[in-house]
Amino acid sequence: MGFETAYSGIGRLDRLSYRDTAVHRLDPRAKVVATLLFVVVVVSFPKYEVLSLLPFFLFPILIGALGDIPAGFIAKKVVAVSPFAVFVGIFNPLFDPLTVAIAPGVSISAGWVSFASILVKFALTISAALLLIATTSFPGICRGLRRLGLPAIFVSQLLFLYRYLFVLMEEAIRVVRARDMRSFGKRGGGMRVFVRIVGTLFLRTVERAERIYGAMLARGFRGDVPSMRRETFRPSDAFFLLAAGGFFALCRVVPVPQTIGRLVRGFAG
Amino acid sequence: MSHHLLEFKDVRFRYPDGTEALKGVSFLITHGESVGIVGANGAGKSTVLLHMNGHLLPTSGTVNVGEVPLRKETRSEIRRKVGVVFQNPDDQLFMPTVFDDVAFGPLNLGMPPDRVRERVHEALRQVNALALADKPPHHLSGGEKSAVAIATVIAMKPDILVMDEPAASLDPKSRRSVIGLLNSFAHSKIVASHDLDLILDVCARCLVIRGGVIVADGPASEILSDAMLLAENNLELPLTLQGRPGRAGREGARQ
Numbered sequence: 025m026g027f028e029t030a031y032s033g034i035g036r037l038d039r040l041s042y043r044d045t046a047v048h049r050l051d052p053r054a055k056v057v058a059t060l061l062f063v064v065v066v067v068s069f070p071k072y073e074v075l076s077l078l079p080f081f082l083f084p085i086l087i088g089a090l091g092d093i094p095a096g097f098i099a100k101k102v103v104a105v106s107p108f109a110v111f112v113g114i115f116n117p118l119f120d121p122l123t124v125a126i127a128p129g130v131s132i133s134a135g136w137v138s139f140a141s142i143l144v145k146f147a148l149t150i151s152a153a154l155l156l157i158a159t160t161s162f163p164g165i166c167r168g169l170r171r172l173g174l175p176a177i178f179v180s181q182l183l184f185l186y187r188y189l190f191v192l193m194e195e196a197i198r199v200v201r202a203r204d205m206r207s208f209g210k211r212g213g214g215m216r217v218f219v220r221i222v223g224t225l226f227l228r229t230v231e232r233a234e235r236i237y238g239a240m241l242a243r244g245f246r247g248d249v250p251s252m253r254r255e256t257f258r259p260s261d262a263f264f265l266l267a268a269g270g271f272f273a274l275c276r277v278v279p280v281p282q283t284i285g286r287l288v289r290g291f292a293g
Numbered sequence: 294m295s296h297h298l299l300e301f302k303d304v305r306f307r308y309p310d311g312t313e314a315l316k317g318v319s320f321l322i323t324h325g326e327s328v329g330i331v332g333a334n335g336a337g338k339s340t341v342l343l344h345m346n347g348h349l350l351p352t353s354g355t356v357n358v359g360e361v362p363l364r365k366e367t368r369s370e371i372r373r374k375v376g377v378v379f380q381n382p383d384d385q386l387f388m389p390t391v392f393d394d395v396a397f398g399p400l401n402l403g404m405p406p407d408r409v410r411e412r413v414h415e416a417l418r419q420v421n422a423l424a425l426a427d428k429p430p431h432h433l434s435g436g437e438k439s440a441v442a443i444a445t446v447i448a449m450k451p452d453i454l455v456m457d458e459p460a461a462s463l464d465p466k467s468r469r470s471v472i473g474l475l476n477s478f479a480h481s482k483i484v485a486s487h488d489l490d491l492i493l494d495v496c497a498r499c500l501v502i503r504g505g506v507i508v509a510d511g512p513a514s515e516i517l518s519d520a521m522l523l524a525e526n527n528l529e530l531p532l533t534l535q536g537r538p539g540r541a542g543r544e545g546a547r548q
Contacts, residue, residue, distance in 0.1 A: 038429075038431075039432075042428075042429075042432075161389075161429075162389065163389035163390055163393070163429070166389070183388070183389050184387065186389060187386075187387055187388070187389055187429075187430065187431070188387075190431040191383050191431070232383075232384060235379065235381070235384040236384050236387050238343075238348050238379070238384075239379050239384050239385045239387065240387065240397075241348070241372070242346055242348070242372055242376070242377050242379075242446075243372075243397055243398035243401060243445065243446070243449065244369065244372060244373070244398055244401030244402055244449075245397075245401060246369075246401065249388075249397075250396070250397065250400035250401065251393060252393075252396060252400060252406045252409060252410070
């Protein structure tokens with residue numbers, strides 16, 4: 025079932041984030057800021073830019089390699105959400121029929137170029153975000169966000185979401201399984217049953233929320249979720265952030281592939 | 294050590310929907326006692342437990358913890374004295390990592406970080422779960438979750454430890470280690486369970502609840518070997534007392 029595959033995908037991403045590599049050990053704040061910078065810089069390129077974006081692939085590739093994250097797994101996830109990007113850009117070639125020359129003697133409509141640009145930007149930003157999650161435990165990201173100034177209430181919400189996402193999904197899987205077991209391949213009554221399942225899950229969630237709140241009160245909860253983790257921002261974190269930031273700035277200002285091309289041609293000539 | 298007393302005096306409780314769950318419950322539990330609470334489904338066990346740390350307040354009658362009567366204003370004081378381990382560890386463990394979860398109570402008690410760290414390590418060591426400190430709860434097995442849930446409560450050093458079905462849905466080995474764990478605590482212990490063998494192993498005294506009143510109160514070995522009484526309460530003799538062929542049944546009735 026699609027649901028169970030989705031669950032195991034999230035579970036795998038979560039498990040990856042508890043590995044211990046140089047990338048995993050970086051301060052969550054450094055990684056969050058670097059990823060945000062990366063996304064902003066990539067998105068800031070003009071809409072017909074494709075070639076200048078290519079050097080940016082170095083960032084996710086390096087993070088993935090150093091963080092020991094299987095490239096195929098991330099690629100599959102990117103492909104899985106790619107329909108969104110495809111739908112955003114698919115009509116560009118129709119609406120933007122201006123032709124441009126991309127190589128001597130080859131010209132295509134500008135819409136194709138902007139479509140390609142959208143796809144490249146999408147692949148870059150999504151893979152960077154996935155790698156952030158795969159190399160930083162979710163609680164780590166939350167602590168990073170908290171210390172970067174996100175209000176405590178939002179951080180608590182995210183933490184509870186993370187903690188109970190798995191519990192809720194497992195509960196949903198059990199209910200769906202029970203339905204499938206007795207519906208003999210007929211998807212068990214369709215919409216009406218589905219609506220009831222969602223209702224049941226909702227009620228269970230409410231009851232569980234009450235029990236959790238009771239457990240929190242029993243341990244002295246008074247409205248604030250305390251944490252005592254204190255990451256220290258080490259020189260290596262600063263170095264990572266500076267190196268990443270410098271690299272992004274360089275690639276943003278200097279069109280690297282074209283420059284390399286010019287250099288190569290210069291040598292050849 | 295009168296501050297470790299737990300006393301129910303003619304406690305009655307009516308749920309908002311009108312169900313009268315407790316109809317005059319009275320008992321006194323003194324320092325260091327280990328008491329099992331048994332009874333059929335719906336007899337009122339959980340309602341009694343929910344009164345012990347003020348999650349519910351009696352409709353009439355009084356609950357005293359030490360010299361403190363349970364009231365709305367004294368609830369947080371009472372929650373320091375009485376630690377409750379709920380039945381489902383997934384409800385009990387709500388923080389992102391085991392360490393944070395065990396630290397939650399002590400931090401809320403306003404302890405400084407160094408002391409909290411000590412407390413967390415001590416509590417996790419007591420339940421043999423020190424190695425799990427950095428794991429998120431959803432990566433733990435059922436037995437590990439139960440052990441950590443107990444650690445979250447003992448980290449607050451309560452005077453009285455209250456547990457609802459501490460070994461439900463555990464495999465026999467995990468269940469056995471929870472029993473060993475419970476026996477290693479010097480706290481006053483109150484355990485509600487349908488697992489009568491567990492009660493027999495952990496508790497010296499046993500209360501039987503039926504229809505919102507206490508119908509029996511005495512040494513666990515006597516109460517849990519009274520087949521008639523147990524049958525009246527939808528219960529059965531503990532397996533160790535059933536004397537099945539091939540089992541050393543009678544020797545199981547240890548005190």
